[in-house]
Amino acid sequence: GAVVSQHPSWVICKSGTSVKIECRSLDFQATxxxxxxxFPKKSLMLMATSNEGSKATYEQGVEKDKFLxxxxxxxxxxxxxxxxxxxxSSFYICSARDPGQGGDTQYFGPGTRxxxx
Amino acid sequence: EDQVTQSPEALRLQEGESSSLNCSYTVSGLRGLFWYRQDxxxxxxxxxTLYSAGEEKEKERLKATLTKKESFLHITAPKPEDSxxxxxxVALGGWGKLQFGAxxxxxxxx
Numbered sequence: 001g002a003v004v005s006q007h008p009s010w011v012i013c014k015s016g017t018s019v020k021i022e023c024r025s026l027d028f029q030a031t032x033x034x035x036x037x038x039f040p041k042k043s044l045m046l047m048a049t050s051n052e053g054s055k056a057t058y059e060q061g062v063e064k065d066k067f068l069x070x071x072x073x074x075x076x077x078x079x080x081x082x083x084x085x086x087x088x089s090s091f092y093i094c095s096a097r098d099p100g101q102g103g104d105t106q107y108f109g110p111g112t113r114x115x116x117x
Numbered sequence: 118e119d120q121v122t123q124s125p126e127a128l129r130l131q132e133g134e135s136s137s138l139n140c141s142y143t144v145s146g147l148r149g150l151f152w153y154r155q156d157x158x159x160x161x162x163x164x165x166t167l168y169s170a171g172e173e174k175e176k177e178r179l180k181a182t183l184t185k186k187e188s189f190l191h192i193t194a195p196k197p198e199d200s201x202x203x204x205x206x207v208a209l210g211g212w213g214k215l216q217f218g219a220x221x222x223x224x225x226x227x
Contacts, residue, residue, distance in 0.1 A: 002163070032212055043204065043217045044161070051212070093160045097213060104149045104213035108160035 003027050004096050006109035013084055014117055021079045021112045023094030029074035030096035034106060035067075038091045050077045084116045119144045123205050123218035130225045133194050138221045140205030141187040148208040150188050151215065152181050154201045161204055164190075195225045 003026040013019050023033060031052050036044040048058045048069050056069035066088075068080040077096075081088055091113055095106040124139045142150065149168050153161035165174045167183040174181050178199060180191040190203055202222045206215040 004160075006160075034214060043219045044215075046214055046216075049212045049214055057212070091158075095160075095215075104208040105151065105163065105166050106213075106215060107163055108153070111158070111160045113158070 002098050002105075002107040004094065004107050004109040006094055006112050008112060009110060010113040010115075012115045012117065015085050016083055018080055018082045019084055019114060021081075021092055021094075021114075023077045023079070023096070023109055025075045025096040025098070025107075028096070028098045028100060030077075031074060031099065032097045033071060033077040034095045034097075035069060035077075035079050036093045036095065038093060038111075044093065047079075081114065084114070086116045089114055089116045119207070119209055119216055121205060121207055121216055121218040123203075123221050125221060126219065127222045128224070130192075130195050130223065132196055132225055132227050135191070135193045135195070137192070138190040138203055138205075138223070139187060140190070140218055142205075142207050143186075144207050144209060144216075148213055150183055151206045151208070152179075152188070152190055153204040153206065155204055155220070156201050164203075192223070195223075197225045197227055199223065200225045 005024045007022045033050045035047045047062045048056045050056045050071040052071045071077040093111040095108045120143045122141045152164040155161045165181040170185045178193045182189050202220045204220045205218045
């Protein structure tokens with residue numbers, strides 16, 4: 001149980017275009033999902049907290065207009081990187097909190113590698 | 118300020134050589150401490166959740182323990198497939214967002 005999927009697993013795009021990444025909880029309903037960014041050989045950095053049916057809460061320093069987050073249902077959250085530039089190239093990982101597992105345990109997706117040319 | 122510090126940064130072990138990883142934390146009101154394993158190019162894989170001092174959890178060759186200031190991940194008789202980066206995190210705030218340590222990269226050689 002507690003499986004989280006992400007799509008796509010990797011994407012290459014041109015500078016100035018927008019890219020959408022999907023995060024799905026496959027076998028549980030997640031009222032809260034999280035989006036992280038990870039640079040090579042670094043730990044995970046939280047970008048935003050996404051709650052179903054409400055606006056996302058962004059961490060300090062994360063541009064809301066560049067990283068659009070939508071949590072339309074209890075099993076789906078999306079991250080759209082708008083007007084992407086090479087500095088947005090990174091490994092993006094989502095997680096979902098399973099309330100049935102005792103509260104705060106988060107299960108992570110496999111990640112999406114974004115390369116902006 | 119909430120902080121999570123992992124040590125050592127890297128650990129090289131011979132197969133069968135047991136060792137321990139440390140995660141020390143300073144947070145106001147611990148909601149939970151989590152251990153994850155991450156392989157290169159993949160998302161973190163959940164290992165353990167610990168909620169209170171004195172709690173211990175085991176899974177195969179791994180055992181996690183928790184005190185009021187730190188947590189240990191003990192690896193007993195490791196195998197090469199235990200090679201990975203092990204991440205420690207604490208849950209903060211109303212939504213339980215995670216703050217991660219920098220991780221310990223473990224390499225187990227045959």
